[in-house]
Amino acid sequence: MIDDKRIDRILKQIEDFTARGSESLKVDSEIHRELKDIAVSLNQLGIDLKAKNARVNSLIEIMLKYTVMDFSEKAVVSDKRDEIDALATGLNALAEETQYAIEVQTSLREETESKAIQLEASNKELESFTYSVSHDLRTPLRAIHGYSQVLLEDCHDKLDEDCRRALHAVMHNAKKMGKLIDNLLTFSRLGRKEISKSKLDTNDLVRSVISQFEEAKNPQTEIIIHPMPPIHADWTLMGLVYQNLFSNAFKYSSKNASTRIEIGITDTDRGEAFYVKDNGVGFDMEYYDKLFGVFQRLHGDDEFEGTGVGLPIVQRIINRHGGSVWAEGVVNGGATLYFTLDNKKDSNG
Amino acid sequence: MDNELEILLVEDNMSDAELAIRALNKKNLYNPIVHLKDGSEAVNYLFGKEKYSDRDLSIKPKVILLDLKMPKIDGIEVLRRIKLDENTKTIPVVILTSSNEDPDIKRCYELGANSYIVKPVEFDSFLESVSEVGLYWMVINRAPK
Numbered sequence: 001m002i003d004d005k006r007i008d009r010i011l012k013q014i015e016d017f018t019a020r021g022s023e024s025l026k027v028d029s030e031i032h033r034e035l036k037d038i039a040v041s042l043n044q045l046g047i048d049l050k051a052k053n054a055r056v057n058s059l060i061e062i063m064l065k066y067t068v069m070d071f072s073e074k075a076v077v078s079d080k081r082d083e084i085d086a087l088a089t090g091l092n093a094l095a096e097e098t099q100y101a102i103e104v105q106t107s108l109r110e111e112t113e114s115k116a117i118q119l120e121a122s123n124k125e126l127e128s129f130t131y132s133v134s135h136d137l138r139t140p141l142r143a144i145h146g147y148s149q150v151l152l153e154d155c156h157d158k159l160d161e162d163c164r165r166a167l168h169a170v171m172h173n174a175k176k177m178g179k180l181i182d183n184l185l186t187f188s189r190l191g192r193k194e195i196s197k198s199k200l201d202t203n204d205l206v207r208s209v210i211s212q213f214e215e216a217k218n219p220q221t222e223i224i225i226h227p228m229p230p231i232h233a234d235w236t237l238m239g240l241v242y243q244n245l246f247s248n249a250f251k252y253s254s255k256n257a258s259t260r261i262e263i264g265i266t267d268t269d270r271g272e273a274f275y276v277k278d279n280g281v282g283f284d285m286e287y288y289d290k291l292f293g294v295f296q297r298l299h300g301d302d303e304f305e306g307t308g309v310g311l312p313i314v315q316r317i318i319n320r321h322g323g324s325v326w327a328e329g330v331v332n333g334g335a336t337l338y339f340t341l342d343n344k345k346d347s348n349g
Numbered sequence: 350m351d352n353e354l355e356i357l358l359v360e361d362n363m364s365d366a367e368l369a370i371r372a373l374n375k376k377n378l379y380n381p382i383v384h385l386k387d388g389s390e391a392v393n394y395l396f397g398k399e400k401y402s403d404r405d406l407s408i409k410p411k412v413i414l415l416d417l418k419m420p421k422i423d424g425i426e427v428l429r430r431i432k433l434d435e436n437t438k439t440i441p442v443v444i445l446t447s448s449n450e451d452p453d454i455k456r457c458y459e460l461g462a463n464s465y466i467v468k469p470v471e472f473d474s475f476l477e478s479v480s481e482v483g484l485y486w487m488v489i490n491r492a493p494k
Contacts (some may be wrong), residue, residue, distance in 0.1 A: 135446070135447040138470055142447070150371070171471075175470060
């Protein structure tokens with residue numbers, strides 16, 4: 001932009017020029033008059049330029065205020081309807097939109113903050129609820145179990161076989177309810193536990209978990225572990241996943257003459273998926289919906305004992321790893337559990 | 350056998366208390382056991398206040414089995430007071446509770462608890478836990494003089 005001082009200098013020169021007579025310029029009067037006309041036009045141009053400069057400067061000032069979020073002043077739009085007015089109108093529109101965007105952002109942030117506070121409060125509430133459940137529900141169970149045992153020990157000879165059997169049933173059920181409470185707590189805690197991911201050797205993980213199942217094995221048990229690629233996941237939680245899957249595989253094939261469990265990775269229509277396959281009793285795909293429901297079971301306790309929390313735990317862990325889990329089963333033809341993990345993260349490192 | 354107090358059991362649940370005492374007795378730990386019903390009673394007993402103002406404070410329990418969740422003064426507060434007092438801070442304190450919630454465990458150790466045992470539902474396991482704790486602190490552990 002041309003600054004006002006330069007314009008002033010030119011205006012002064014024009015003024016000096018017009019003050020001079022034709023003699024001093026050594027031109028005839030005709031040319032002198034023409035020169036004077038040009039000088040007057042130039043003078044007017046200079047004055048106009050100064051006025052425009054002033055308007056542009058005021059726009060720049062307002063724009064500078066906008067950059068520090070000061071929207072108190074609006075750009076002045078004159079009745080000239082020239083390019084500076086167009087600029088001023090544009091600037092005003094931009095300011096309005098920016099202000100609106102800031103308002104939206106602020107209200108969103110406030111909403112997020114209040115949601116976070118609410119979430120923290122409900123998490124705290126849930127934690128104290130969990131504490132109460134773990135403490136208060138277990139205490140009476142211990143008494144039920146304990147006094148039943150006292151009766152069995154102290155009054156053994158006074159009780160007939162039926163009474164003893166009834167007491168054993170009481171104890172068995174108290175124990176089972178204890179297990180239900182523990183599993184429910186594990187399940188609820190999984191939603192809040194922080195996940196610490198690292199690169200894991202899946203083969204090591206599977207071998208270390210399967211070693212906990214020595215008791216369930218017999219000479220007819222065949223376990224096949226196909227080599228698997230490393231995963232980016234939480235060791236403890238993925239251990240829990242395999243523990244639950246193996247526990248199911250052993251449990252539901254325990255009535256077979258021989259148990260065969262296969263662990264590996266395979267291509268599926270949902271991408272590469274890890275799987276645990278057994279040759280147990282399987283399940284009817286018609287009841288698939290119940291498979292991952294908390295406390296839902298497809299077998300009676302007299303058939304296979306369980307609390308109905310294993311697969312929901314698996315599902316929750318896999319979901320928290322950004323993956324999905326599904327199953328295939330055939331009645332008396334075995335079951336296969338598949339799961340994927342967040343592939344994007346894996347490939348990026 | 351001397352008349353020294355051996356085990357102080359602070360437990361508000363009468364069933365748990367009875368089962369715990371039975372467990373200790375079963376392991377032939379016929380040491381004198383004093384059972385107190387809540388935290389405030391434990392504090393009064395340990396520091397010779399109110400109805401225990403005549404108690405000889407030089408007789409210290411060899412181990413305190415302390416329940417966490419009790420009315421009035423809870424186990425954590427009792428533990429804090431025991432570990433703050435010069436006279437009682439060397440007494441081993443074993444936390445016996447139903448809660449297997451992590452923050453409690455951390456808090457108890459921070460306050461100077463010597464063991465933390467989650468009471469299992471099954472009486473046999475409960476019996477095992479309690480009597481093992483009893484045996485350890487009564488027979489194996491060497492208390493500071």
